[in-house]
Amino acid sequence: xxxxxxxxxxxxxxxxxxxxxxxxxxxxxxxxxELVVDRLGELYWQKTYGGQDAFTCLVRTILSQNTxxxxxxxxxxxxxxxxxxxxxxxxARSASGARRERREGLDDANGEAVSGRSRADEIDLxxxxxxxxxxxxxxTISSAGLYNQKSEIIIDVAEWVLEEFGSxxxxxxxxxxxxxxxxRETLLSVRGVGPKTADxxxxxxxxxxxxxxxxxxxxxIYRRMGIAPPEADHExxxxxxxxxxxxxxxxxxxxxxxxxxxxYCRARKPACLEDPEACPMADVCEQVGVYPxxxxxxxPAEAPEAE
Numbered sequence: 001x002x003x004x005x006x007x008x009x010x011x012x013x014x015x016x017x018x019x020x021x022x023x024x025x026x027x028x029x030x031x032x033x034e035l036v037v038d039r040l041g042e043l044y045w046q047k048t049y050g051g052q053d054a055f056t057c058l059v060r061t062i063l064s065q066n067t068x069x070x071x072x073x074x075x076x077x078x079x080x081x082x083x084x085x086x087x088x089x090x091x092a093r094s095a096s097g098a099r100r101e102r103r104e105g106l107d108d109a110n111g112e113a114v115s116g117r118s119r120a121d122e123i124d125l126x127x128x129x130x131x132x133x134x135x136x137x138x139x140t141i142s143s144a145g146l147y148n149q150k151s152e153i154i155i156d157v158a159e160w161v162l163e164e165f166g167s168x169x170x171x172x173x174x175x176x177x178x179x180x181x182x183x184r185e186t187l188l189s190v191r192g193v194g195p196k197t198a199d200x201x202x203x204x205x206x207x208x209x210x211x212x213x214x215x216x217x218x219x220x221i222y223r224r225m226g227i228a229p230p231e232a233d234h235e236x237x238x239x240x241x242x243x244x245x246x247x248x249x250x251x252x253x254x255x256x257x258x259x260x261x262x263x264y265c266r267a268r269k270p271a272c273l274e275d276p277e278a279c280p281m282a283d284v285c286e287q288v289g290v291y292p293x294x295x296x297x298x299x300p301a302e303a304p305e306a307e
Contacts (some may be wrong), residue, residue, distance in 0.1 A: 050207015153192030217261030226286030
């Protein structure tokens with residue numbers, strides 16, 4: 001187990017993740033899922049989340065898709081360094097003025113954008129990325145993997161934010177103020193934004209209780225434990241967890257489960273294969289798809305018991 005109780009590489013935000021302290025007591029858990037989350041509270045940092053900029057969070061989560069935080073964090077930092085500064089914003093505006101003019105339109109009376117911002121105003125990150133040259137953006141985020149695809153998606157998402165909300169700031173207000181179900185439905189209508197990405201924006205930006213994003217770790221672990229059905233897809237696992245884990249604990253449950261998956265319940269070599277007592281959740285885990293006697297591990301959906 002790591003000596004650092006709050007790893008900075010975790011997408012939860014690490015030491016800079018913000019949020020208020022939260023407390024968990026396994027003795028009071030009403031469901032097995034809540035018990036697991038409360039036990040994770042004995043291993044890892046205890047926080048609730050919210051307050052991150054919604055558009056930045058959306059871009060960060062897109063970069064993290066199908067890759068590790070170790071690979072995607074440098075891409076995120078490089079993107080912000082190139083596209084979130086005044087100089088890069090001016091370059092993007094100069095290079096892509098015609099494209100932006102077609103999208104925003106002009107008010108014939110005063111020459112200002114329909115959004116109400118003067119052309120002399122600084123453009124925000126969404127506008128800078130909407131005007132980005134795709135190959136340059138791809139090169140900037142190359143450490144994240146699938147960089148050509150992700151650069152196209154980020155540009156499309158930035159254009160969508162400007163078209164629908166007018167600015168990244170207005171998008172941030174939408175995420176934090178509107179009903180979570182409406183925000184989620186709206187985000188899921190955008191190409192490249194799946195359930196996990198939408199839920200991460202709701203959690204880390206909106207601070208919405210009852211949101212339990214399901215990534216590969218969460219999907220694997222709660223099926224392996226027997227808490228969710230072995231054949232459940234990501235949405236099926238999410239439904240079980242959001243039903244059985246109190247709303248105030250869902251955000252922590254997501255981030256702590258990710259770290260638990262990295263340190264103990266790994267995909268190919270879970271700790272229980274090395275030592276039955278090595279895993280702190282051994283007494284509440286059904287080990288679906290894990291066979292210590294043969295040193296074999298399969299996806300829970302492929303376990304004989306699931307057939």
